[in-house]
Amino acid sequence: MLFCITLFCIIIKKYIFAENIYIIIMNPFSYGTIVKGSSFYDREEECARIVNTLSGGNNVVLYAPRRFGKTSLIFKAIEQLEKMGFICIYFDFMTVFSPESFVRLYSKALADKQSNLSKFAQLFSSIIKSIRPILTFGQDGMPELSIDFANAIVDETVISQLLNMPEMLAEKNKRVIVFFDEFQEVARLKEINFEAMLRSKVQQQERTNYLFFGSKTHLLKEMFNDKKKAFYNSALQMTIGSLPQQDTIAFLREKLSLSNINMDEDTAKYLIEVTADIPHYIQLLASEVWQNTVNSQTVVTKKIVDECAEQLLALKYDYYLELYEHRSQNQKQLLRALTMEGKNIFSADYIKKHRLSSASTLQRSVQELVNNGIIEKKGDEYFFADPFLKLFVMKN
Numbered sequence: 001m002l003f004c005i006t007l008f009c010i011i012i013k014k015y016i017f018a019e020n021i022y023i024i025i026m027n028p029f030s031y032g033t034i035v036k037g038s039s040f041y042d043r044e045e046e047c048a049r050i051v052n053t054l055s056g057g058n059n060v061v062l063y064a065p066r067r068f069g070k071t072s073l074i075f076k077a078i079e080q081l082e083k084m085g086f087i088c089i090y091f092d093f094m095t096v097f098s099p100e101s102f103v104r105l106y107s108k109a110l111a112d113k114q115s116n117l118s119k120f121a122q123l124f125s126s127i128i129k130s131i132r133p134i135l136t137f138g139q140d141g142m143p144e145l146s147i148d149f150a151n152a153i154v155d156e157t158v159i160s161q162l163l164n165m166p167e168m169l170a171e172k173n174k175r176v177i178v179f180f181d182e183f184q185e186v187a188r189l190k191e192i193n194f195e196a197m198l199r200s201k202v203q204q205q206e207r208t209n210y211l212f213f214g215s216k217t218h219l220l221k222e223m224f225n226d227k228k229k230a231f232y233n234s235a236l237q238m239t240i241g242s243l244p245q246q247d248t249i250a251f252l253r254e255k256l257s258l259s260n261i262n263m264d265e266d267t268a269k270y271l272i273e274v275t276a277d278i279p280h281y282i283q284l285l286a287s288e289v290w291q292n293t294v295n296s297q298t299v300v301t302k303k304i305v306d307e308c309a310e311q312l313l314a315l316k317y318d319y320y321l322e323l324y325e326h327r328s329q330n331q332k333q334l335l336r337a338l339t340m341e342g343k344n345i346f347s348a349d350y351i352k353k354h355r356l357s358s359a360s361t362l363q364r365s366v367q368e369l370v371n372n373g374i375i376e377k378k379g380d381e382y383f384f385a386d387p388f389l390k391l392f393v394m395k396n
Contacts, residue, residue, distance in 0.1 A: 067280035
């Protein structure tokens with residue numbers, strides 16, 4: 001029997017050829033994309049809370065550290081809300097870099113949810129008279145909408161008119177829910193007073209609700225908790241953390257068993273520990289474990305988990321090296337300390353024990369590492385956003 005392996009970042013498939021039979025064995029673990037179907041587990045309570053709050057006519061802001069599965073959870077909620085008859089519009093602010101780009105991209109997000117683009121273009125033209133929507137047909141024969149700015153100036157008036165569109169698209173018995181991803185990036189539009197403008201629309205609209213989320217939790221919390229900010233106390237605040245450990249253990253063991261691979265509970269707990277109980281990295285390491293054991297091993301050991309973690313570290317070693325070398329000496333010292341413990345880091349005992357600089361210098365180091373997404377804070381504890389970077393620091 002001949003095994004032929006195809007790579008896609010980390011190998012996700014194995015192709016087996018036997019007696020002219022072509023068999024594809026899919027990796028049961030999913031990462032790096034929106035997790036759906038059987039790869040999405042747990043989060044029932046959080047999903048129900050989101051669905052119930054939005055369907056009940058209220059707004060939500062969702063906090064979670066990077067790689068905790070926010071987007072997958074949101075798309076699960078969208079799936080349920082659409083089944084209930086809501087028009088759900090997802091928009092990612094990460095791609096916005098100017099007022100013009102917001103108009104172009106947000107218009108497309110709105111148009112993508114319309115069954116009648118001609119009717120949408122007419123409505124668009126009646127609301128925003130200074131910009132012309134253009135309907136064309138793609139190679140597949142399907143209609144597509146683009147925006148012709150011509151000599152139009154995209155100012156606060158145009159943005160205000162566009163923000164009215166969701167309410168205009170809502171029907172008597174079919175409300176609209178807008179999901180703003182990477183919402184902290186609205187700061188890029190501060191020259192047109194975007195936050196205050198959107199806040200006004202959120203308050204006024206009766207058939208449209210919003211969910212705000214993003215990867216920079218510290219900035220989002222400031223936006224919704226600072227009395228000086230436009231969105232202060234404007235939405236129900238939700239936080240998601242790690243998944244229940246027993247559910248993760250059951251998920252890992254069940255998925256591996258589909259390929260006749262056994263992982264006992266202690267080894268599953270060890271894999272969760274290595275990945276700092278972060279959903280993305282759990283699936284990433286489990287994927288590597290599966291790839292290294294399917295058709296060759298029937299039992300996963302802690303040694304195999306360690307070997308697979310080392311393989312993943314090797315794949316990103318150059319990236320981690322560059323990232324680490326660009327840190328200041330104070331930041332490097334803090335990162336080394338965080339590999340051992342992350343609580344009470346501003347205490348005199350912690351600073352003395354780990355030979356850190358003064359509290360004020362430490363504060364600046366923490367802020368820089370948080371702003372760059374290298375460390376996160378959960379409760380009173382700071383931790384590495386990427387557990388494999390932690391492994392790198394421990395080895396260097």
